[in-house]
Amino acid sequence: MATTEAQWMLSVGLIEKDVNGDTLWVWCYPSVGSDLRQVLLRKCCLTQDSRHFGTFVFGQFSRTWYYISTAEVQEPTALAKVTHFSVVVTSKDFNPEKYAALSRILCRMYIKHGSPVEMMEAYITVLTKGVCPSDENGPFLIKDYDVRKAYLTGSVKDVVSQFGMEAIILYTALMLKKRIVVHHPRIEALLEFTRALPALVWHRKDWSILHPYVHLAEPELQDLKTCPGYVAGFVDPEVSNRPDLFDVFVSLPDGVITVSQSAKDAMAMGKLHKDIGHAIVRSAEDAEGSDSRLIKDISTKTKEVLATLAALASECEDSKVTLEALKRRHFPPATENFLFHLAAAEQLLRI
Template sequence: MTTLVDISLEDSISIFEKDLNSDVLLTWCFPSINDQLRQVLLNKTSLEKEKISLNFSFSKYKNTWIYIHTTSIDHSSGTIPESLKRVAAFSICITRNHFNPEKYSSLASILSNVYLALGDCSKLLECQLRVINRGQFDVGALGKFVDSSFDVRRSYLATSIKDVIRLFGEEIILIWSAMAMKKRVVVYSEKLISLLKVIRALPLFVFHRQNWNILRPYVSINDLEIKDLQSTGIYCAGFVDPSIKSRDDLYDILIDLSSKEVSISSYSKDQFVLGSFHKDLLRFMLESLDNDEVSDQALIKGLNMKMKELLSKLESLKEDDGKITLESLESRKLPNGMSTFLFNIANAEGLNG
C-alpha cells in the first residue's frame, strides 16, 4: 500500500545526466519542477561545460535553495550499473526552502553513492520519502542520513568571521557598512569553492538579523537569473563570471576575492562616507584578529553590541512623530556623511515604521 505524504513543491530531488556523447538531460525528478527551475538547475550543474565542476555547490533561485552534488563515472571500474553504462557524469540536485549546506551536502553525497552503485531512481525516491516521513534513512555501506544531526546554527558559523576580516583588512569596514545599510553586494571569485566559503559568512556582520535568505551564493549571468536577482532588491550575490565586474548597475559594492579588493559603484559612493563610528568599529574588528581570547562568537557578539548602541543613538534622534528623516538629521549638523549613514541604518532597521 502506498503512503500518501504532503510534499512541498520546494522539496524535490532531480538527476541530470551527461552521456558519453556530451548530451545533457534531466532523467528523473520527484516531484515535478517548472521549466524555469529546471533551467537554473541545469546551469548550476556545469554538466554542459567542457570542464565539469565536481565540487558541492549551493545557490538560491526565488525562494528555493539549491544543493548540487556532481559525480564523474569511472567506466574502468567494471562495477557500473547497466543503466549508467552510457553516462559520463551525473548531478544530484536537491531543492529545499531553507539554508543548511552541511545537511544537504551530506544528503546529496549519500544519494550520489546510492545512484552510482544501483543506478535505480526508485531507491532515491525511497530515501526521499524516508527523509520526509522519518527524518532519516540508512543504506548500509553507502551511508546513513539523520536529519536531526544537522543544527542550522553550526551552518551559520561554518566560515570564520575572523578569517573574512583578515582577508580584507581595513576594507572590511566597507563590507560591514554595506551589510548594515542593506546595500546590494556582489562577490566575485575565480573559484566557486572560495566564493561559497566567503559569501555565506557575510550575514555574520549583521547577525542580529539572522537573515541568510538575502544570499544568492552562486548566480549565473543569464536573463532568467539576473531578472530574479534584480527583483529581490537587496542581496549578497556571488559570481564566478568576471564580466560581473563591469555590471555596476547590479551592485553597490563589489567584493573581488581574487584581488582581495572592495570597489564601490559610482552610483553609491556618497553612501559610503566613513566617520568616527566606522573608524572605531574597524579598530575593534582589526584588534580582535591579534587577540586569541576573542573567538568568532565573541566578535559577533561585540558587533551586535556596537549595533545596539548605534540604534539607541538613532532612537534619541527621532522626531516627535517617531520618524527619522534625512532632513532632520542634517539639521543637527552631524559630521560629514553621518546623516546619510544614519538615515540608511534607520531604514534598514525599520525605525521609520
C-alpha cells in the same frame, strides 16, 4: 511526523552526462518548474567545459535553495552509459552541510542501484521521518543539522583577515542593505567567502540575501534585481563591467573592494565607521578568539548603533526618524548620513 526542517524540502532531481557527452535532466520527484530546471542545468558542472567533477555547489533562485552534488561513475555499475551524474535537492531553507550529506547518500544509492527508485524512497523517508539509513557514519538525521551551525560555518575572521579595515565597507553595505557583488573564478572560494558575509549583520539572521552562485543569464539577473539588497557571487569576470548590478564590488583574487559612484554618498565613512572598523579588526586579530566571538563583538557595536537609532525614533512622531530630528542631535556629517540611510534600511525613516 516529519520535523519542520524536513518539510522544507521541495524536490530531488537527477542530471546525467552520457558517453556521448550529452547532459540531460532525466528524473525528478515530485516536480521542478521549467525556469528553475534551466537554472539547475546551468549550475551543474556537467554542462560546463571542466574536468572538475565531484563538486558540491549551492545557491538560490526565485526564493528556492538548490544543492547539487556531482559524482563520476568509475566502477562497473548498472549505469553503463553514464559517465557522471548530479543529484539536485531543492529546499526552502539554507543549510549546505545538511543537504551535502543527504545528496552524497543519494549519489551512493544511485551508483549502487542504477535506479532513482531507492533515491525517491530515501527522500520520502527523510521528508516523513527526518531520517534515512546511510552506509557510512550511521544514519542521516535532520536534527543533527542546526541552522545556527549553517550560519556560523562561513568564517567572518577570514573575511576580516583578508581585508582588514576595509571590512568596514562590507559591514556598512550590509547594514544599509546595499548590493554586494563578489567575483572569484573558483566556485569553492566564492561559496566560502560569500556565505560568511550575512553574519556581519547577525541581528538580522537573514541568509535570504545570499545568492552565492549567479550566472550572467537574464532570468537569474532579473530574479536578483527583485531583491532590495543582496550578496551575489559570480565566477564570470565580465560582472565587473555591470555597475547596474552592484553598489559594492569585491574582487577576491585581487583583494580589492570598490564602492560604485552611485553609492558613494550613502557609503561615506566617518569617525563612527573608523571606530567600528578598529573594533572589528582588533577582535579578528585575537588569536584565541573564535568566529562566534568576533560575531558577538560586531553585534555589540551594531546594538549600540541601533540603540541610538531607536532613541531618535522614540522622540519622533509615529516612532519614525526624521532628518530634522537627526540634525537637532548635531552628529558629525558622516554619522548623520549613515544614521539617515540606516533608518531607511530599518524602515524607521519618515520622509
